[in-house]
Amino acid sequence: MPRLDQVKVTKLIKRYGTERALAGVSLELNAGSMTALLGHNGAGKTTLLGVVSTLVRQTDGKVEYLTDGKQVEGLEVRRQIGLLAHASLCYGELTAIENLELVAGLYEINGGYTAIEAMLDKVGLDKKARQRAARTYSRGMQQRLALARALLVDPSLILLDEPFTGLDRDGALSLGETLGSLRDTGAIVVVVTHDLEAIAGRTDHVAILRRGQLAFEERGSYSYEQLKDLYHRHAN
Amino acid sequence: MNRAIPVLTVIAAVLFGTTFYMAITYADFDAALFFSQKIFYWHVPHAFMLFIATGMCGVSSLFYLKTRNTKWDDRALAAAEVAVYFGAAVLATGMIWAKAAWDHWWVWENRLTMSLILWLVLVGYVIVRRYAGASGAQLSAGLAVFGTLGIPFVYFMVNRGDNHPMPGAKGNVATLTGSMRITFWLSVLTFLFWFLAFVAMRIQSARAEREVRELREKGLDAGILT
Amino acid sequence: MSMLGHAVRVAAKDLRIELRSKEILYTMAFFGALIVVIDAFVFPSNKPDVVRLAAPGMLWVAMAFAGTIGLGRAFDRERENDTMRALLLAPIPRLSVFLGKAMATTMMIIAVAVVCVPLLALFLQADLFASPLILVGAIVGGAIGFSIVGSVFAAMLLKVRSRDVLLPVILYPILIPLFAAGTSATSALLREGSPDWDKATFWLGFLGIYDAAALVLSFWIYEDLVIE
Numbered sequence: 001m002p003r004l005d006q007v008k009v010t011k012l013i014k015r016y017g018t019e020r021a022l023a024g025v026s027l028e029l030n031a032g033s034m035t036a037l038l039g040h041n042g043a044g045k046t047t048l049l050g051v052v053s054t055l056v057r058q059t060d061g062k063v064e065y066l067t068d069g070k071q072v073e074g075l076e077v078r079r080q081i082g083l084l085a086h087a088s089l090c091y092g093e094l095t096a097i098e099n100l101e102l103v104a105g106l107y108e109i110n111g112g113y114t115a116i117e118a119m120l121d122k123v124g125l126d127k128k129a130r131q132r133a134a135r136t137y138s139r140g141m142q143q144r145l146a147l148a149r150a151l152l153v154d155p156s157l158i159l160l161d162e163p164f165t166g167l168d169r170d171g172a173l174s175l176g177e178t179l180g181s182l183r184d185t186g187a188i189v190v191v192v193t194h195d196l197e198a199i200a201g202r203t204d205h206v207a208i209l210r211r212g213q214l215a216f217e218e219r220g221s222y223s224y225e226q227l228k229d230l231y232h233r234h235a236n
Numbered sequence: 237m238n239r240a241i242p243v244l245t246v247i248a249a250v251l252f253g254t255t256f257y258m259a260i261t262y263a264d265f266d267a268a269l270f271f272s273q274k275i276f277y278w279h280v281p282h283a284f285m286l287f288i289a290t291g292m293c294g295v296s297s298l299f300y301l302k303t304r305n306t307k308w309d310d311r312a313l314a315a316a317e318v319a320v321y322f323g324a325a326v327l328a329t330g331m332i333w334a335k336a337a338w339d340h341w342w343v344w345e346n347r348l349t350m351s352l353i354l355w356l357v358l359v360g361y362v363i364v365r366r367y368a369g370a371s372g373a374q375l376s377a378g379l380a381v382f383g384t385l386g387i388p389f390v391y392f393m394v395n396r397g398d399n400h401p402m403p404g405a406k407g408n409v410a411t412l413t414g415s416m417r418i419t420f421w422l423s424v425l426t427f428l429f430w431f432l433a434f435v436a437m438r439i440q441s442a443r444a445e446r447e448v449r450e451l452r453e454k455g456l457d458a459g460i461l462t
Numbered sequence: 463m464s465m466l467g468h469a470v471r472v473a474a475k476d477l478r479i480e481l482r483s484k485e486i487l488y489t490m491a492f493f494g495a496l497i498v499v500i501d502a503f504v505f506p507s508n509k510p511d512v513v514r515l516a517a518p519g520m521l522w523v524a525m526a527f528a529g530t531i532g533l534g535r536a537f538d539r540e541r542e543n544d545t546m547r548a549l550l551l552a553p554i555p556r557l558s559v560f561l562g563k564a565m566a567t568t569m570m571i572i573a574v575a576v577v578c579v580p581l582l583a584l585f586l587q588a589d590l591f592a593s594p595l596i597l598v599g600a601i602v603g604g605a606i607g608f609s610i611v612g613s614v615f616a617a618m619l620l621k622v623r624s625r626d627v628l629l630p631v632i633l634y635p636i637l638i639p640l641f642a643a644g645t646s647a648t649s650a651l652l653r654e655g656s657p658d659w660d661k662a663t664f665w666l667g668f669l670g671i672y673d674a675a676a677l678v679l680s681f682w683i684y685e686d687l688v689i690e
Contacts, residue, residue: 016370016690018445020453055550056690057304079553087544093479105471106552133482149548211456301686357635364632368622371690375618375632378687382611382636385679389639389672396646396664 002067003156004080005031007052007188012061014047014212021047023212024061029205031156033219034179034189036199036227039209039235045192046161048209052190053081053159065157079107082155086165088146092135096125096145099134100152107153116152123148140171147178157188164195172198196231200224208234241436248429255419255426263419275336277420279329281427282322283351288431289319290354293361294384297377306446309373312380314438316361318431323355346394353390357383465561468554472562476536477569486532486570491577494528498578502585517588518648521578522604522641528574529608530630533567537616546620550688560613560684567609568602575601593657596650596666603669604644610676611636617688643668 007029014022022044029035029052037045050056052063054077065072065080072080083089090099100116109115120130123144129137134145143163150158160179164172176198183189183202191199200223208216208230216234259277293315300308330348331341342348357379365376412420455461480486501520505513540546549559579597583590590597615632619625647665650658 017373018449019370023453023457050690053551054689055547059304075553075555078551081551083548083551085544085547087542089544089548091475091479091539091545092543093482094475098478102471102475103552106468106549106554108553213457298683301683353635353638356638360631360635364628367624368619368628371618371621374687374690375615375622375628378615378618378683379632379636381683382614382676382679385675386636386639389643389668389675392668393639393642 001079002070002072002076003031003186004065004067004072004077004188005156005186006066007157008064008066009048009052010062010064012048012051012063013059014044014051014056015059020212022051022058022061025209025212025214026061027207027214027217029157029188029190031188032183032186033205034183034191034199034203035205035207036203037190037192037207037209038194038196038227038231039215043209043235044212045209047212049159049161049190049192052157053083054078079153080156082150082153082158083161084146084150084158084163085161086163088134088142089149090134090142090145093133095132096120096130096134096137096148099145100149103149103152109152109154119148119152123151139166140168143167143171143175147175155187158182158190160189160191160193162193163191164193164198176202196227197224200227203227206230210235238440241433241440244429244433244436248426248433251422251426251429255423258419258422263415273336275329275332277423279326279333280420281424282326282329283347284424285427285431286319286322286326286351286354288428289315289322289435290358290384290387292435293319293358293380297380297384301374301377301381309377310439310442310446311435312377313365313373313442314435316358316365316376316380317438318434319358320355320362321434322427322431323351323358326351327355349394350390353394354383354387357386465555465558468552468558469561469565472549472559473565473569476563476566479539480536480566480570486535487573489535490528490532490570490574493531494524494574494578495581497524497527498581498585514586514588515649515652517582517586517590518645518652520586521575521582521590521648522645524578525571525574525601525604525644526608526634526637526641528578529567529571529605529612530633532570532574533609533612533616534626534629536563536567536570537620541620546617556685556688557681560617560680560688563617564606564609564613567613568605571605571608572601575605588652590648590651592651593662596647596657596659596662599662599666600644600647600669603647603666603673604640607640607669607673607676608633608637610673610680611640614680614684614687621690640669640672643672 009025009027009029012022012025025044025048037048039045047056051058065077094102097116100119104112104116125141125144125148129141134142137145163175167175172195179189179191180202191203193199201221204221205219206217206222206227207214216230222230255277259274263277265273293312296308296312296315299305300312327348330351334343334345334348335341361376361379361383364379365372368375452461498520501523502513505516537546540549550556579590582588612633616629619629622628643665647662647669650662650665
């Protein structure tokens with residue numbers, strides 16, 4: 001299974017009826033790099049994430065998914081995407097195990113029950129809780145389940161849509177740490193967030209959107225203060 | 237398109253005057269309904285246009301969904317709005333006809349029933365388009381495509397006719413003769429030009445809206461507007 | 463075929479959730495029963511013959527209303543934790559998602575009919591069981607068509623704020639032929655003496671062709687509709 005090592009976004013335009021959400025955004029997302037996608041509400045972050053995740057069709061422009069310079073398409077691309085949002089993407093009436101079994105089925109993952117148990121061990125979801133309906137979980141446990149769900153498919157392109165919302169400080173920082181380690185194993189990580197503290201020191205690529213356009217883009221390493229300063233200078 | 241609108245409008249206006257005059261003075265009186273039959277020259281051509289507009293809306297919607305080219309969306313919307321007008325006129329004149337012919341304001345006559353159902357689909361199109369927010373264009377396109385697919389089913393449903401007992405339908409185009417026949421087909425031509433003029437104008441205004449919006453966006457990007 | 467396999471997986475997931483909470487099943491069935499009871503009151507019950515002839519219509523009105531509610535709720539569930547996004551993102555043909563949801567919805571609508579038909583037969587002395595074949599054919603044919611068209615639009619409406627109002631606004635104009643055909647097929651059961659097989663075969667065939675056409679069209683445009 002080819003793992004993605006680059007996603008190339010070129011002159012992306014997206015209109016919703018009369019509204020313009022993206023007005024020609026070009027961006028390169030690379031393996032082993034964590035991109036922070038920043039901007040105000042309505043700046044186009046979520047739309048950009050939607051187009052990259054293949055769930056929103058662009059009005060114009062293109063997104064290329066590359067493996068060794070060769071383009072990957074269709075189901076192959078979706079097979080490589082892991083999504084983590086502030087919603088858990090799991091069914092409340094099903095247990096953690098059942099939720100992951102469904103995912104394993106849809107993604108045709110071998111290893112079955114053992115792989116699922118191993119993943120739940122890895123994210124640290126309580127053994128007893130695994131047999132309970134997911135709607136009874138605390139916010140932190142739900143986040144763990146969501147993380148297990150995203151990692152179970154072993155994605156090479158990890159998209160995060162406000163993953164820190166609703167987490168306490170410790171939870172947010174430990175999630176940030178997990179993302180950092182994923183980045184180090186060669187995944188493409190893209191985070192849409194308002195929580196600059198959680199990604200400070202980990203992100204190495206900052207892109208700030210304003211009114212559907214790329215207002216700022218730079219690679220480097222950033223402290224919390226630097227991120228805050230960049231955000232205030234370019235997002236407004 | 238721009239230049240076609242005045243031409244179409246003038247042709248439609250001239251034809252309308254001629255047809256109106258002919259319907260009143262030239263065409264023979266109907267043996268049973270006398271003057272009331274004159275509404276036929278308005279009612280039936282409008283029904284034809286309703287069907288043409290519905291088809292146009294359905295086909296354009298399908299192209300829009302498949303290509304996402306907004307030009308098809310403009311066409312579908314124009315056709316739908318024009319069809320809502322033609323449909324309303326068909327139903328109103330149909331009621332007048334029904335009152336004259338059967339002494340009821342509404343009867344479940346085959347073609348009237350079919351017009352009503354088509355009209356409901358198109359009113360649905362306009363409502364969805366208006367109130368569904370950003371995905372309105374897409375949703376209403378889906379509605380139009382399924383609605384158009386349903387036309388043959390509506391036809392068979394209505395003509396099988398064991399849902400509603402219908403009084404014998406009166407006024408068949410094929411039975412028209414002589415002066416009535418000529419007037420009728422001229423009337424169809426008249427409303428065809430009405431239809432074309434309306435659609436052309438509506439497409440034009442949809443385009444103008446888009447251009448204004450794009451200009452505004454350019455202004456915003458350049459920092460001239462806020 | 464993996465598309466069908468994944469569709470069954472999606473449907474099984476829906477039914478499993480439903481069997482655990484039974485929320486849709488109970489509310490839909492109760493709502494359907496209420497409509498039947500209200501119908502029995504609002505039509506002139508001092509004329510049993512007239513009311514009996516209206517029984518098929520009542521059945522289909524109840525199925526349409528309860529079905530819309532159930533459909534809306536079944537898709538609302540996919541909205542709660544953004545699971546629809548997850549389903550559409552899975553590396554399976556998107557038609558599997560559509561087919562799976564349609565299968566599960568079909569089952570739930572049939573469940574409504576299972577409650578409403580005996581109630582109508584009981585309250586109105588309508589002999590709806592005169593020919594089980596016609597009855598089952600009409601209900602299953604209607605439920606399938608409703609679920610196919612409903613699943614296409616309900617999925618798309620998830621993102622729209624006024625989806626509860628818009629769902630029937632979109633569905634009912636399209637589904638008029640389906641409801642009329644279902645009603646006619648059911649009313650073939652009520653002919654004096656014996657069921658009207660001629661009429662029943664025509665309308666059952668009509669339903670079958672309608673379902674097939676709706677399915678083909680859905681396959682063709684589902685992905686275009688559901689991806690913004």
